[in-house]
Amino acid sequence: MNADNILEVRELVKEFGDHRVIDGVSVGVKKGEVVFLLGPSGAGKSTVMRCMNFLETPTGGEVLFHGQPVDRSENGLNHYRSKVGMVFQHFNLFANLSILDNITLAPVKCGLMSRTEAETQALHLLHRIGLRDKAKAYPSQLSGGQKQRVAIVRALAMNPEVLLFDEPTSALDPEMVGEVENLMRELARDGMTMLVVSHDTDFAMELADRIVFLADGKLVVDAPPAVIAASDNPRIRDFFSIR
Amino acid sequence: MPGIIYKKWLAVMLAFMALFLTSCGEKEAERGKLIMVTNATFPPYEFYQGSRIVGIDADMVREIAKRNDLELVIEDMAFDSVIAAVQTGKADVAASGITVTEDRKKQIDFTTSYVKADQVIIVRKDSDIVGPESMRGKRIGVQHGTTGDMYVTENLQEPERFQDGALAVASLVTGKIHAVVLDSAPAEEHVARNKGIRILPMALVSEEYAMAISKSRPELLAMFNRTMAEMKVDGTMDAIWARYLDKDGKPLAVPAVEAEEDKGMWARLADSFEVNFVKDDRWHYLVDGFLVTIEISACAVLMGLCIGFLVAVVRSAHDQTGRYKVLNFLCHIYLTVVRGTPVVVQLLIIYFVIFGSVDVSKVLVAIVAFGVNSGAYVAEIIRSGIMAVDSGQMEAGRSLGLSYGTTMRSVILPQAFKNVLPALGNEFIVLLKETSVCGYIALQDLTKGGDIIRSQTYDAFLPLIAVALTYLVVVVCLSQLLKKLENSLKKNER
Ligand SMILES: Nc1ncnc2c1ncn2[C@@H]1O[C@H](COP(=O)(O)OP(=O)(O)O)[C@@H](O)[C@H]1O
Ligand SMILES: [Mg+2]
Numbered sequence: 001m002n003a004d005n006i007l008e009v010r011e012l013v014k015e016f017g018d019h020r021v022i023d024g025v026s027v028g029v030k031k032g033e034v035v036f037l038l039g040p041s042g043a044g045k046s047t048v049m050r051c052m053n054f055l056e057t058p059t060g061g062e063v064l065f066h067g068q069p070v071d072r073s074e075n076g077l078n079h080y081r082s083k084v085g086m087v088f089q090h091f092n093l094f095a096n097l098s099i100l101d102n103i104t105l106a107p108v109k110c111g112l113m114s115r116t117e118a119e120t121q122a123l124h125l126l127h128r129i130g131l132r133d134k135a136k137a138y139p140s141q142l143s144g145g146q147k148q149r150v151a152i153v154r155a156l157a158m159n160p161e162v163l164l165f166d167e168p169t170s171a172l173d174p175e176m177v178g179e180v181e182n183l184m185r186e187l188a189r190d191g192m193t194m195l196v197v198s199h200d201t202d203f204a205m206e207l208a209d210r211i212v213f214l215a216d217g218k219l220v221v222d223a224p225p226a227v228i229a230a231s232d233n234p235r236i237r238d239f240f241s242i243r
Numbered sequence: 244m245p246g247i248i249y250k251k252w253l254a255v256m257l258a259f260m261a262l263f264l265t266s267c268g269e270k271e272a273e274r275g276k277l278i279m280v281t282n283a284t285f286p287p288y289e290f291y292q293g294s295r296i297v298g299i300d301a302d303m304v305r306e307i308a309k310r311n312d313l314e315l316v317i318e319d320m321a322f323d324s325v326i327a328a329v330q331t332g333k334a335d336v337a338a339s340g341i342t343v344t345e346d347r348k349k350q351i352d353f354t355t356s357y358v359k360a361d362q363v364i365i366v367r368k369d370s371d372i373v374g375p376e377s378m379r380g381k382r383i384g385v386q387h388g389t390t391g392d393m394y395v396t397e398n399l400q401e402p403e404r405f406q407d408g409a410l411a412v413a414s415l416v417t418g419k420i421h422a423v424v425l426d427s428a429p430a431e432e433h434v435a436r437n438k439g440i441r442i443l444p445m446a447l448v449s450e451e452y453a454m455a456i457s458k459s460r461p462e463l464l465a466m467f468n469r470t471m472a473e474m475k476v477d478g479t480m481d482a483i484w485a486r487y488l489d490k491d492g493k494p495l496a497v498p499a500v501e502a503e504e505d506k507g508m509w510a511r512l513a514d515s516f517e518v519n520f521v522k523d524d525r526w527h528y529l530v531d532g533f534l535v536t537i538e539i540s541a542c543a544v545l546m547g548l549c550i551g552f553l554v555a556v557v558r559s560a561h562d563q564t565g566r567y568k569v570l571n572f573l574c575h576i577y578l579t580v581v582r583g584t585p586v587v588v589q590l591l592i593i594y595f596v597i598f599g600s601v602d603v604s605k606v607l608v609a610i611v612a613f614g615v616n617s618g619a620y621v622a623e624i625i626r627s628g629i630m631a632v633d634s635g636q637m638e639a640g641r642s643l644g645l646s647y648g649t650t651m652r653s654v655i656l657p658q659a660f661k662n663v664l665p666a667l668g669n670e671f672i673v674l675l676k677e678t679s680v681c682g683y684i685a686l687q688d689l690t691k692g693g694d695i696i697r698s699q700t701y702d703a704f705l706p707l708i709a710v711a712l713t714y715l716v717v718v719v720c721l722s723q724l725l726k727k728l729e730n731s732l733k734k735n736e737r
Binding site: 053055074078079080081082083084085086088090092093094095096097105106109110151154155158 | 633635636638639640641642643644645646649653654657658661
């Protein structure tokens with residue numbers, strides 16, 4: 001595979017008990033690239049993504065960061081994860097902390113910056129997404145779209161090199177999908193490296209530099225949108241036309 | 244914020260250690276002291292006069308201590324614990340109208356006996372019981388662990404065992420039981436103060452009283468016997484006796500309770516209030532007892548919270564990460580043992596076995612016992628709170644590069660704590676009320692304070708009501724406080 005991948009999995013295998021969920025998948029993302037991970041429900045998209053930052057421990061295969069195997073010691077993992085941000089389907093904002101504290105907690109605790117620096121940065125980021133007046137609010141006081149935008153900004157506050165998105169708009173009411181997708185468009189335009197699990201084929205066709213199609217824990221195709229659109233693989237055609 | 248909470252916990256823990264150490268040190272140099280244990284509900288041998296324990300036994304040991312240059316400390320505990328207290332070295336001598344029996348001789352040494360006493364039967368005046376045989380099948384009350392208890396158990400049937408003679412007599416007066424078997428001297432006192440009951444002329448069994456001393460202290464036993472012999476020769480014994488009994492062995496100066504039929508209910512209640520709380524400053528027992536109860540409960544709650552938090556975190560960390568196998572196993576044993584045994588038994592074991600040979604303050608023993616007990620319940624409450632927090636919270640923390648510990652402290656525990664606050668509050672209320680068994684190790688808590696008043700006034704109603712009301716008020720205040728705390732925490736997320 002390409003040597004200039006920032007983040008890459010090679011021959012990834014994941015089993016839950018006897019059940020092999022991921023069967024030798026290799027995917028990589030280069031700096032500034034936006035890669036979409038598509039496929040039917042239960043194909044293993046989330047599992048691949050969760051293995052990438054070790055929320056699940058891979059059963060086999062390798063995870064490489066800048067071409068080097070990730071140091072899986074406790075400290076090594078914490079350091080690695082601070083550079084690979086993740087955005088969850090259900091936002092997972094810290095329910096006991098204000099929006100401001102949600103954003104500043106990790107940079108301060110990980111020693112990246114002082115509390116005042118972190119707060120300045122957080123307010124700047126909140127301003128950017130138009131939620132500066134919510135700094136003192138708590139997650140339960142926000143709408144779904146606002147929560148997800150704060151979650152994205154919380155990940156950005158760590159200055160990650162890669163952002164992982166696991167179905168960031170699936171839990172949102174339809175009218176709120178747009179505001180989150182717009183923020184993702186902005187990030188892509190600014191050159192953020194992104195790996196996105198999604199079921200929104202239109203959004204993938206628009207934003208992706210490459211689309212990776214998974215089915216039954218195996219990689220089916222890894223190609224630019226234009227190639228996917230012209231594919232004669234019945235599975236892919238089926239998947240894209242259904243939606 | 245989370246950091247501050249953490250430091251607070253640390254401070255509390257340190258305060259505990261300090262308390263523990265000073266309490267140990269305080270009791271260290273107790274040479275020159277003579278510790279006597281008794282159950283001060285047994286007039287004229289031992290009973291309270293104001294806050295002082297007096298009576299024939301008490302005065303006798305006081306004199307013995309004086310003649311041997313020892314400072315006397317008298318501790319009041321349940322009668323069925325006094326011999327154990329001597330055996331385990333918690334006390335030097337038990338002087339509590341203890342009857343000499345062969346069984347007891349196997350456990351401790353007796354001094355020379357100082358009085359012959361009878362076990363007598365008390366009945367209501369209208370009773371048709373005339374002797375031991377006609378008691379068969381009736382309800383017979385005794386004081387737990389006394390020879391009266393043993394006699395009835397061996398020769399008649401299972402008796403109803405009361406913590407003290409006064410309670411048994413009160414039950415007789417109110418008609419809950421048919422007869423009471425008691426030592427003759429206190430029986431005379433009870434009959435003198437209660438109209439409507441009498442002593443049957445035929446004694447059940449005759450016996451002797453002596454004081455109990457550990458078998459490992461022959462020099463102390465010799466000292467007691469020597470001094471008692473001197474006191475007999477120089478007339479001191481007779482003088483002590485004469486303070487409490489006339490020459491026929493009848494109690495002196497007991498204010499007999501007069502018939503009060505002519506008074507109205509409220510007037511009687513007012514009189515009863517006067518006797519139970521005002522006279523001899525008896526309200527002090529309640530106030531002092533209340534303070535002890537609060538001290539023990541508050542410290543035990545803090546200790547239980549510390550233990551509970553630690554155990555809950557260890558168990559959750561083990562479940563979530565697979566680490567701390569050994570610690571988790573120890574925690575599991577702790578939870579099983581503590582939750583599988585009654586708190587009274589734990590209290591007695593901690594007092595007599597674990598702290599058996601060290602001299603620590605009883606308040607500390609109670610705090611440790613209730614703290615350790617509560618810790619187990621708090622641990623499971625908090626663990627359930629941790630498990631109830633959405634797993635996405637931990638994943639979000641870890642995905643940002645925060646360690647397991649940091650995420651736990653800053654994100655999971657605050658949410659878990661808030662979730663379980665009502666359950667914790669409930670646990671604290673249970674704990675507060677559970678401390679009422681402190682009397683088992685002779686601690687004068689609120690319940691025991693009420694017991695002492697009852698033993699002096701022979702009135703069960705008002706002291707019990709007063710104790711119950713005091714607990715109730717504390718619990719209601721505590722509930723309100725917790726509700727406020729809950730509400731202020733709830734403001735955060737809505
Ligand atoms: N923690 C788990 N334990 C057991 N099976 C799991 C677990 N997580 C996911 N799976 C299984 O792995 C397969 C892939 O799941 P997932 O990666 O969530 O699929 P996708 O995100 O593509 O819908 C599914 O069959 C799912 O049931
Ligand atoms: Mg998924």
